[in-house]
Amino acid sequence: MTRPPFPQWTAAAGDAAFTDPARIAARAGRFERTIRRRNLIEYAAGGIVLVPAALAALAAAWIGEYAFALALGLLAAGIVIVLRNLETRAGNLERRPEEPCIEHLRRQYRRQYEALRSVPAWYIGPFVPGLVLLYGTVTWKSAEALGWRAAIEGMAVPVFATIGAVIAVVALNRWAARRIRARLDALDQLE
């Protein structure tokens, strides 16, 4: 350390002190409890989506609609996989604030970049088998009653709307990933 460039800067807050260790240990404990509670809430939110899909699959099986049951079961499995992926890929980083500042920032950017870039694999992919089977089953059941032409015409709007939404999600995430990649490249230029 050398003489500070502005004595007034370093003269400020001269009487500041660290929080008492007992209080800070209690606060650290509260923080961990908050994280656990937040995780529980996220699991509960996932359950709210998962339970109806699973119940619908069971109900379909109960009445003998096995194709629907399988499709809804696959959708429920997709929800489980995506929730798990959200936790492992897009959740909070392990806190390691003692690393050099540029490494800390680079690790955050890299994790965000990987998560955004691979959205089709970990966020959209798990829903594809269930959705394909669900739309196929609905089309097939409609065709039995209305004929294939009417069934396909009826399904065109939801299918294309789904495909459009998927393309939009992938494009937005790719765009965000490119912006983070540019920031990562800029960090490499700094060193």
Next chain:
Amino acid sequence: MEDAIEQLYREAGRQFAPAIARLARTVERDADRARDLEQEIHCALWTSLARFRGDCALKTWVYRVAHNVAADHVARAVRGPARVPLEEIGELPGAANPETEAAERLVLDRLAELVRRLPRLDAQVIVLWLEGERARDIAEITGLSEGAVNVRVYRVKTLLSSHFDEPKSDESPTEGVLS
């Protein structure tokens, strides 16, 4: 183990509590939020000290934790001034407090405002320079090269030069930091 952590924590507090308070008050203009951030840094430091093995100086460890926690805190904030890289800033931004009278105080307020508007690594370098840290130490804390640190400090000195007379002696406010 707990005793060793407490000892390190108290030692860090003796040496760096004012610097951490200044950091919190620089990145957070609101006094209550600055106090919250200060405690968040204390808490992160307490938790991190269980991993301290003496591979770097306590000062390096404390500053890394403090600056990373402060930067994460700023990144979480929904609102704030747009970030502008140091090389694109032509002059010091206006201070938040127009009532300030003393010339140096005014410049310090404007420096604090500058720090709030800089990208996080630029801001970290400038705050550490204001604390009187050497380029070598700033480089170790931030992970930047000494050259990159020197470039940033030079830019701030250039920004500041219009606010001060030519240095008359070794009392120059910007002298001696990066020899």
